[in-house]
Amino acid sequence: MSDLSGRTTIVVGASRGLGHGIATAFAEAGAPVIAVSRTPSEFREPANGxxxxxxxIADASEAPVAGALIDRHEPANVIVVAGANPLMRPLQHHTWESFSANWNTDVKIAFHWLREILLKPLRPGSRVVVVSSGAALAGSPLSGGYAGSKATQRFITGYAQDEAHLAGLDITFTAVLPRITPVTELGRSASRAYAARSGITEEQYSKQMGEPLTAEAAGAAVVELVRAQANTVAPGYLLTSAGLQKLR
Incomplete structure (x- = not known):
């Protein structure tokens, strides 16, 4: 598994933030990467070719997209990172539409892709990583239903692993929960909102959070996870600047 050169990797949500970093890291590790996003993005040439x-370019939340791209590219690895940026405001200032946005995007995307991966199914030895959020553990009172949607992504990743075991499929599923980081658009928005709520500056809030998780570090961590022996992979991990930590 350490050699990714012949293992096509689909990264869903690769145009920005952690998804962009993950797609870049897989390419630099030698994988042929299919970068799925609604809008095009610039990628640097992988080192050493x-x-x-x-x-x-596709909307990963549309039901036919997952099946079509899996059939077209026959991936060995699928990394699901895509999701919506939540509207940052207190509960009483949300509408149901803004509160449920991440259920109708993040959970929907994970559902479609996990379903198609099981139905095809992917080849033996395949790896599937769903990137959720640390908010699934700690909550996020200013982002509506975001934390609950990310917890559900973690749950259904576990359900997919159970179904794979029952069907005798040699596919490893795991969820990765990155801690909030100001290097992403979502993280910057959250940092501003929580700093204002706490009556401190954004810089002070970011300092309280410690060393930020970078897109490059996230990419390296997910590559490391996919390269690991399947029997050592946990159902879920917290991801911080210090790396991956197994969740119980």
């Missing part, structure tokens, strides 16, 4: 990045 290692892997490649091919962009697929």
């Amino acid at each position: 290692a892997g490649t990045i091919q962009q697929e």
Whole structure:
């Protein structure tokens, strides 16, 4: 598994933030990468001509997209990162539409992709990583239903692993929960909102959070996880600047 050169990797939500960093890391590790996003993005050339990045412009939340791209590219690894940026405001200032936005995007995307992975199914030895959020553990009172949607992503990843075991499929599913980081658009928005709520500056709030998780570090961590022996992979991990920590 340490050699990713022949293992096509689909990264869903690769145009920005952690998804962009993960797609780049897989290409630099030698994988042919299919970068799925609604909008095109710029990627640097992988070092030493290692892997490649091919962009697929598509809305990952649309039901037919997952099956079509899985059939077209026959991936060995699928990394699901895509989701909506939540509207940051207290509960009473949300509408049901803004509160439920991440249920109708993040959970929907994970559901469609996990379902199609099981139905196809992917080849033996395949790896599936769903990138959720540390908010699934700690909550997020200013982001509506975001934390609950991310917890559900973690749950259904576990359900998919159970179904794979029952069907005798050699596919490893795991969820990765990154801690909030100001290097992403979502993290910057959250940092501003929580700093204002606490009556401190954004810089002070970010300092309280400690060393930020970078897109490059997230990419390296997910590559490391996919390279690990399947029997050592836990159902879920917290991801911080210090790396991956197994969740109980």
